[in-house]
Amino acid sequence: QVQLVESGGGLVQPGGSLRLSCAASGRLVSIYAMRWYRQAPGKQRELVAHITTVGTTNYADSVKGRFTISRDNAKNTAYLQMNSLKHEDTAVYYCNFFPNSIPWGQGTQVTVSS
Numbered sequence: 001q002v003q004l005v006e007s008g009g010g011l012v013q014p015g016g017s018l019r020l021s022c023a024a025s026g027r028l029v030s031i032y033a034m035r036w037y038r039q040a041p042g043k044q045r046e047l048v049a050h051i052t053t054v055g056t057t058n059y060a061d062s063v064k065g066r067f068t069i070s071r072d073n074a075k076n077t078a079y080l081q082m083n084s085l086k087h088e089d090t091a092v093y094y095c096n097f098f099p100n101s102i103p104w105g106q107g108t109q110v111t112v113s114s
Helices: none
Strands: 003-007 010-012 018-025 033-039 046-051 057-059 067-072 077-082 091-098 108-112
Touching (some): 003 091, 018 033, 018 108, 033 067, 033 077, 046 067, 046 077
Parallel strands (some): 010 108
Antiparallel strands (some): 003 018, 018 077, 033 046, 067 077
């Protein structure tokens, strides 16, 4: 069974940092592009970051320069390093393969608040 488990979220003050993890099982992250998405209350899920199999990255304009997506093939895990967090980054964060995505997991809640 293919599964993705997100973790690392929490409550952080504006300007703080968090690193999210996306642990995969049943499928190798090394042979897929990986994406991080987020969904804020009352809003649609949006794409935040993308990393190709060769490490090329792309980001939503709203997080460019603050977030970094990466992968550790040996650990079969993708990451999202989030720095300089803002109130508007508050959301549930999800990861998925691209293409051939799987049903969404539980996600991990990120709350940016003072």
